[in-house]
Amino acid sequence: MDLSEGLAGWTDWDGAAFVVGRSLGIFAESVTFTQVKSVFWTDNPLGNALHEVLLQLVAAGVLERRDEPDEQFLWSGR
Template sequence: MTEVGFSEALEDWVDWDQAAYELGLSLGVLTADVPFSKSKRIFWEDNPAGRALHATLLALVEAGLLESRNDYEEFRWVSTTFLNVFDD
């Protein structure tokens, strides 16, 4: 299985639960061995991990790295620069 980075996985609009799954994969808290279709309950049931992943997506929107539409139902990557590249 080829690993895809978070920014690549969100090149196009994806639903919030898929975005949270991709974030979990990139953080190493989810395994790609369990597909998204079998991982959905993490995001659809009320639990701290699912809420934290969603809150992180919202924080990335606030930071300008992601954009959202449809009342935070879909997300995509928008950042074109690295945070640690400075013009000094």
């Protein structure tokens, strides 16, 4: 999955982390979000690391972040 395509619109943080995981090859294309949602909805090293990747991509200017209506991410295009 191409990260720029997967995050072309505002995406809740857990969905965005799933897109990052797919683009890194952590989750196969055949795996659905619902099959791995516990990775994002519990405190664990993988879910925490994927969220941190999102924040670092914001710091680098690759993604945009907003807090309302929920924490969401968007491909910056810069």
